[in-house]
Amino acid sequence: MRLDLYDSLQSTPTATGAERLLAAPVDRTHTCSRCGAHSERVLAEYKQRDGNRRRLCVECARSMRSHAAQCEAADERALQTAWAREVTTDPTSAWAHLHYPPRGRTTSGRLRPPPYVLVTAVDHTGALLVRMTIRLAGLRSTEEVPTAAVPLEKARRQLARRLGGRRLITWESDHAHTIAKWIREGGAECRRVDGDTLYYRLPRWRGIVRDGNRVYECLPPGRADRLYVATVRMAALPELADDARAWLTAGPGRTRVEVTGDEEAARRIHAVLRATGIVADDAEAAPVPLDDSPVVVTMAVFCDRDGVAG
Ligand SMILES: [Zn+2]
Helix, strand or coil: CCCCCCCCCCCCCCCCCHHHHHHCCHHHHHECCCCCCECCCCCCEEECCCCCEEECCHHHHHHHHHHHHHHHHHHHHHHHHHHHHHHHCCCCEEEEEEECCCCCECCCCCECCCCEEEEEEECCCCCEEEEEEEECCCCCCCCCCCCCCEEHHHHHHHHHHHHCCCEEEECCHHHHHHHHHHHHHCCCCCECCCCCEHHHHHHHHHCCEECCEECCCCCCCCCHHHHHHHHHHHHHCCHHHHHHHHHHHHCCCEEEEEEEEEHHHHHHHHHHHHHCCCECCCCCCCCEEECCEEEEEEEEEEEECCCCCC
């Protein structure tokens, strides 16, 4: 195949006459259907969340990707909140954490096994269950170990007594695996539920979107009490939405709600209100562009204040 390359910045008039040029469907292919920008070139089509395809300019495509990622993040956040509410109300839950000291290297450069570890654990009220330094190095080891460190044999029995029968919630699954093994060796069993790791759940609850992509990592909170606090926040913060629902259902009657902003957002709000049974009439969403700005619309929605249950 042979392609003639040309510099797109150098416009060479073609032989096409004005009549044919005016007849070309330029408006449809060159106009961004979101912000109304008139591009010099044909705009790419993008699939929307509603399944329709729209031609968008580069900036609108970027902001649509960000917006879509934020919507997905919000859905995921709700799942994480539900998990956090489940474990914070379960009296058998225990948040446990292992803190290893910085590890030295052997003369050949290999990492030495950690000489000791600090184990912390709290229950579903945040009360301390375990705070204990366990000696992992052998008695002849020259590595420094805190004098209060408990030998592993004794530590296993103590862990079995205090954490036996509980559901372990940890930062990462390695911690849960190690602690569960020690509890078993100490003569008890604990529950390990797949996915009870904040390493996986906390960033999904945070739902940060950066440059149009979701961010799947965050800083580890640290000790068990801090893991617990992070989980309580996950469980509690979206209660703002509950407050809003309570306010909406407080007084019965019909009310006119005016929505002003981006057209897509306005339609989405209308769809959400309709899906939750709040919209009082059968009218479709009818956004009207504001006079001074083609991007901003205004829309009136008639709502039943008592249209929501629970
Ligand atoms: Zn645009």
